[in-house]
Amino acid sequence: MELSTYQLPAQLSTYAAEVDWLYYVIFWISVAFFVGIVGVMGYFVVRYRSKPGVRAKKTGHSNTLEVAWTVLPLILLIVLFHWGFQSYVRGSVAPSSSLDIRVRGAQWLWEFRHPNGMEELNEVTLPVGTPIRFIMSSGDVLHSFFVPDFRVKQDVVPGRYSTLWFEATKTGKVQAYCTEYCGAPEGATGNVGHSAMLATLNIVDEETYEKFLEKGPAAPEGLSEAEWGKELVEKSGCRTCHGVDGASQMPAPNFKGLYMREEKMTSGKTIVADENYIRESILQPQAKIVSGYENLLMPPYKFGEAQLDAIIAYIKELSQE
Amino acid sequence: MSTHAESIGLADGTAADGAVHEENYLSAKGIASWLTTVDHKRIGIMYLIAVLLSFFAGGVFALLIRTELLFPGQTIMTADQYNQAFTLHGAIMVFLFIIPSIPAALGNFFLPIMIGAKDVAFPRLNLASLYIWCIGAVFSLVAIISGSVDTGWTFYTPYSSRASGAVLWMAMGIFILGFSSILTGVNFVTTVHKMRAKGLHWSRLPLFVWGMYATAVIQVLATPVLAITLLLLLVEKTTGLGIFDPALGGDPVLFQHFFWFYSHPAVYIMILPGMAIVSEIIAAFSRRKPFGYTYIALSSVAIALLGFLVWGHHMFTAGMSEYAVMVFSGLTMLVAIPSGVKVFNWIATLYKGSITLTTPMLYALSFIALFSIGGLTGIFLGTLSVDIFLHDTYFVVAHFHYVMVGGTVIAFIGGLHYWWSKMTGKVYSERYAKVAWALIFVGFNVTFLSQFVLGSRGMARRYFDYLDHFHTLHGFSSIGSYILGLGFVVLFFVLLHSLVKGEKAGPNPWNLAGYEWLTTSPPDAHNFATEFVAERGPYDYHLLDENIDEAAAKA
Structure with missing residues (x-):
């Protein structure tokens, strides 16, 4: 969990930092508004606590105030919308040099196919420092591919392709989750179904990836x-x-x-x-x-x-x- | 001046006609007198009992969910049972409890009184709405007992179109519940337009009524879309016609559009009534007319209309076109404005008021704090790139619980306390009611603040199990849910004690200016013993205070 903070997981993709920057901008704006609202509210409650002989002042009105607290937040929201959209576009459009990996979700597994046709199950070996585009489809119901450390997520829909791209910045194992509810087998015990539909992204350096493509993956643990x-x-x-x-x-x-x-x-x-x-x-x-x-x-x-x-x-x- | 004021019940808070009524809406005895009643107050009370039972059932499922998540791995149920538990928690809380909670229970009881009417415009439809609710609830109960509804309350296809037959019962139940909601909406819209007392023009309308009116408009316009969606789902399941299931040639994302076209406006069916109650309570216990009355009233209408245009923000990762995503993000940001306007006006209402911290006021102030958190975290989710990261994580779960529970439920309980003496004629214990409030407030925050952090650290929704590093925060959340549950148990006994042993309440225990305080507690069967004429606004505290001063001077 290196680099992770109490709020956000580690930043392991080129995209993560800009999402986090916007997250913290909104976070601090929210903190400021919340402290302002609750602070003023608390002050008024104490200051204007009912006292014998003191009457409430008759309510006036102020169009200036009304316009101010309509327009100022609106400007702030337009700016946030703009930044969010810009960043969203960068996150949606994969660079043309991307390495295409075919991903198929099904209850309750993830299949990955490399450009040379090699396949992996619930685990995928990928090169660091290369833009990677997942071309995803579903064999049955809705699924969604989510990699918190990369800040990317995309639903996997039966009957069409959806895409997701990222560029990993560090080698190591990265956890991916299914985030669109997809059920569980009836009667089975233990962690089964949706919450067990996990995948590991095994991020390796370019050389190791080349070698991997040649020699293929090794036998899963526990299988002869x-x-x-x-x-x-x-x-x-x-x-x-x-x-x-x-x-x-x-x-x-x-x-x-x-x-x-x-x-x-x-x-x-x-x-x-x-x-x-x-x-x-x-x-x-x-x-x-x-x-x-x-x-x-x-x-x-x-x-x-x-x-x-x-x-x-x-x-x-x-x-x- | 004083005689005039006395004639409209300002002087000392006694009923307008001065006479002591022994007869009230509760006087008629016997089950039949309840089951065949067309009195909006009795229907409101029956709805209140019904939604509280639903709340209890939904709450039990919530505690089961939190107990399963107390430890990693299987704790008290299997993954499949867990999926059923969160589906039923969501479906019961949304469709059986929260949508009818404020409008059908408190709204039914107080909307006609607050506009000086004898009843709603269509009293028989009102009773029909209750019976339709019961039929819908029975269908849902069948689905629960048969025990295999595991689609989530959102019924996303194609999972739901391939699921078992119990889903048909649940969908049918919700289809029927929708009609009870539509009937309530039609009734309220008509009542507000046609039944207002003499002198009660729109600019005098209590803000609770404005909120109910905006809610009713959404109920009437949005709910039929839910009916269409569920009907199409039933058609696909029973005839195999391809609508949503890609295996049959349908489009699963179309279902999401249909579903949220109703369910997003439904979010405002849930929150607007909460805001409506808070507007009343803040004004009452600041003893001031709400600051920016017109802005608060019209912001309800603005929220109701904007609410129809933002359904796509539930689907940013679903695979819509990037342009559609952009438009929905922009429109979503706009919803924050009228919500903010309300919060700022409530705070301005407190300024130079005369504030008493009664239990309902504590709930109203809690609402402002919690709803602010709910609203501000909504900005994270409206901002596109941040939403892509947070979508379908616990951050979203925490966000909507802050709005639905921290907002609506807190306001509902606040309203229940506020009007309790009026409805039952009994006083509740302020001291123990405050104990319940403290437990609920603390328990709620412990439960859901930790879920924001869980979500932003990547904990996915609807997970039966989790990786070890999420354990501490899940533990916090579960313990919070037990505190919250305890708060509701204490609250239940406070209200029960009041019913059984509570002192008799006067017509206007807090000396308030709202029209509902002019009648007896409990109100007369016809609401007011004589015809009600609105000679002043419902927030004219300066008139009330002047009269109290004058009376004191004379004495």
Whole structure:
């Protein structure tokens, strides 16, 4: 919580300081008005406390006063409106050099996709000192992406894209929240649903980010390599076409028993589905096609090294069962 | 001069006709005499009991919420139950309690008396409004008992269009409650226009009546939009026609526009009556005509009209166009002006007054302080870039509680004390009423000041759980809510004691100039025993004081 004050969280984006400046301008204006109002009120209550023999003075009127306390606050409010709008525009329009990250909110998770197609769940690795634009959509109900340390927030609406941009000024972990109420599973205990729909922004330096894009993220804590591979297969949509039970008729080759299986290719050659073949089929699916699957056009998938290893480990495991 | 003044009840505060009436509006006995009554005072009393029961129910949910948040993690309920608790707290407090609270209870009772009328313009509609309220409440009760309304009081789509059937009951209940609100509004507008006593021209109208009038205009114009919105929601849920749900081809942001087109003006349905009561109490216990009477009266009308143009400020992060956002921010700033005008005029009313710190006055002064905080924090939220940061955090929760509770509820309780002896004919204990006031004032501030800081530090709304660094402030807030709750318990016993054992109240215990103090306590069934003619303004304390001086000189 470095740099945070008792009122505001740490300033970790280029935008935070100007929001805070305006916040404190309004804060001190409010303090001045409040002290003025309550001070004068308190003074009058004490000073004009009812005394025997002293009557209230008959009420007069003063148009000067009425105009003064209408017009002076109005001028103040117009200035505040102007500053707020200017600052809002800077916060809404992302620089054209922004790095676009695709964000999808769903009950109750956040999915992030990097420009090279790599995906992360509830955690996203981002470079420091680079303007980043989130292009966000929702898979179900309303959500909202809120990063207090960056002073940014934007609703995530089903059926349309909304955007949010920021430039982080420090490396480290930054907490993001869902701030549009989105329910909770019935009957479940513990922190579930809306209040558990959190994400961590892992802000790293440029070099680490480049490396991350090449090698991909590491397995989530507590998952074995094969378990992570299974999660990736399910989340990435592989199961739409590939079966994993070795039995069902699916449009694409079944994963069960695939590892080290001999397959006849459309080119007429026979190959063994080893690690290299599986890797190639994920990254360039059209390079070598198993005979009988010519009409199926699988798109190329982008995964980091560790993710590819995990998927291969999962397919191996399926073949050992 | 003196005989004339006596004839209009100025001299010693006794009823205008001087006679002691044993008969009053409470004299007829039996349940049937209440259920079939068309007397606005009896309907007001029944509404009062109804809204106080709702307030109790909403308050229980509030304490459940605060107890769950006392510690991080699961404390007394699951996340799903918590979501239901805050939904019911919000829906009950807004639709069953706060909207009808002042207009339907105190307004019904005092508006006709304060304009010297025998009743409202449509007494039967008035009773119908109460019964419609009851039907709406029954629907809501069904939804509560079936136990799965978890959409938040705002019913945002598409979450609400996919939620369970209980949401239908709740929406239907609110749809019905809306009609009771419209009927009250129609009644008040007509009554103020058509039923004013002889001599009571608009520039003499008590400020309470001005406030009620402005409120009634909003009730009549805005509430139908809520009905349309909820009806569209019901149509979508039952027929699958795509209106708000994008899965069916609808637009979820359209629902937010519809909803706030009603619910923002509804905020003024809630606060204007509070301001109306405060205007009365400040004048009464400063013994002066309100400073800037015309400005206070017209600022109510200005707030009512401006209130229709600012609904978009609830949606700055919803994905509206930047230009729409700009316009709504600008218009929102304007609402601060008439609210400020009221506050400044109330303070100027105190100047060179003769101030007594009775319990109602304590509530009125608390209102000014708390409403100022509510209003000033509204400027943070009207300023665009700051709102983007604070939107949907506890800062917003604290802000609207300062306006709705620190404003409306405080004014409502102040009004309840102010008119208690008139309504019941009984005196309450000033000493214990002040104890209750102190507990409520302190408890309220401990509860909600800490929520401003929670919000500005990034604590999101409607969260079942929170990160550890928010624990201390949540703890403060929960403890504050218990103090606040205790204050209301003490208040309940003060009023109960007054009903059972309270001394009989005179017609005008504080020697006030308002017209309602000219009749007996409790008032005659026809409000005034003889036809009421307004021969002076309701704040002519200088005339009243002169007469008291003259009487003293003679003696």
